[in-house]
Amino acid sequence: MAELTLPKDFFFGAAMSGPQTEGGWNVGGKLENLWDTWSNEDIGAFHNRVGSYVGNDFMHRYQEDLAILKGLGLDSFRTSIQWSRLLDADGNVNPEGAAWYHELFRAAREAGLEPFVTLYHFDLPTYLFRRGGWESRETCEAYANYVEKALHEFGKEVRYWFTFNEPSVEPENRYWHGGWYPQHHSFREAVVAQYNISIAHALGVARYRAAREEGALRPDARIGIVCNFSPSYTKEDPSEADLEALRMNDGLTTRWWLDLATKGSLPADVLETLARLGTPVPARPGDEEVLRSGVVDWLGCNYYQPCRVQAPSRDRDEWGNPLFAEPYVWPERVMNES
Template sequence: MEQLTLPENFFFGAAMSGPQTEGGWNVGGKLENLWDTWSMEDIGAFHNRVGSYVGNDFMRRYKEDLELLKGLGLNSYRTSIQWSRLLDEDGNINPEGAAWYHELFRASKEAGIEVFVNLYHFDMPTYLFRRGGWQNREVCEAYANYAYKAFCEFGKEIRYWFTFNEPIVEPENRYWHPIWYPQHHSFQEACEVQYNISIAHALAVANYHRAVAEGHMLDDARIGMICNFSPSYTKEDPSEADLEALRMNDGLTNRWWLDLVTKGELPEDVIATLQELGIKLPIRPYDDQVLSSGVVDWIGCNYYQPCRVQAPSRDRDEWGNPLFAEPYVWPERVMNES
């Protein structure tokens, strides 16, 4: 059998996150986050009733887990720092939380495994959510402070950074579709959150460059964003309405983030359509200057599936939210054929 080898400097790794794996939800000065809150209020919503309390018990098992990763031939993994573990309610470093991440990064280096660090994996501290969460501009500022504190604390240990994982998911799942706690059904809220996450990202990238200028980061450090891009398609012989559905679906879920991280701006055509529909974005004077800081060094891409859409059969859903598109079932689709 021919032996295949990976190119030099190729990262072969795995992905995890703090809220999914760490456990230890209330130890070491960690604050409650939304996954903890949801676990306490409705543990039945979680598979096998395993909420945030245990995760994968990574805080206790990290050494053996790193051995498993190494045994699989991996040379890297991506995880996240939990905002609710690293900082206290005053926005200052929680020493016990920082110590845990220092130990994890030390052990990873000892195992010969590079760590890619993401700063936010849908795990808003609950006390900030109760102040409005991403709908509150002050929470964006709090996130920027958290990012800066993380850069300064771990900048000489971590080379590869990301501001957000899959930023489209939280507006959709928490504020529009009734999936995640607190299961809101408001497209208006979803758009406010999507806009302010964009602002928070740009503020964090600006603070990354500040940390670089102050000498806190490794010389070859990089900053990016991880997006779950779903390429948008429609029918082979589309109507004008189908093409309009394609434009808005792609604009909201893909181009929005691509324009932010490559141009430092948001797609004007999407913003204009939202405003025509009466959606009020929390735009402030000089936000274009804020967003201009959002350009990154690289982009993470999580790919799950394409998104096939067509013109909607109605203008509004059952909660009164605007409908831009409906799923299109491609007649020639195939999946998991052996």
């Protein structure tokens, strides 16, 4: 069998995140985030009642886990800094939280693993959620401050940064489809949250550029965003209504983030449709300039599956939200054939 080699610039790694793995949810000055709050209020909602309390106990087993990653032949891994662990409620660095991440990055270097660091993985501090969450511009400014603090704290240790992981997921699951705490079903809230996350991303990239100019970062540092793109498809012989469903589904979930990351803007046709439906984005004077800062150095793509859609059979769902599309079951679909 011929020996296989990876390209020179190929990163061979795995991914995790702070809220999914660290555990230690209430130690070292860590604040409560929404996964902790949900766990406290309804632990039965979690598989095997695990919740946020333990994760896989990465805080105590990180050296063992890093050795496993290295033993698999990996040269890198992606994780996240938890906002609620790094900063206190006044937006200042929590020394115990910072010390944990300094130790993690030191251990990663010792193990020969390059850390790719995501700054936000769905783990909003609960005190900010209670003051409006991603429906509030205060959260955008608080996020920008958090990014600045993280970059200045770890800028000489971390080379690769990402502002958000899968930024479309939280608006959908927390505010629209009701899958996550607090199980809201409001498309209006989701639109506001998605727009404000876009603003926060752009503010974060701007803080990154400023930190780079100040010399706070490694000269080879890069900033990006990790999106979960599910390419939208429809029928082979689509109606105009099917094509309209395709346009809006693709616009909200894919083009929105591609335009932000590559052009520093949001798709005008989607914004026009949202306004026409009575769910306009909460744009403020000067936001176009803010969004222009959102262009990144590179783009992360988490791919799970395509998204096949067709025209909806009704205009509104059971909660009164607009329906843009319904699933289309492709007759020739094939899954998991050996």
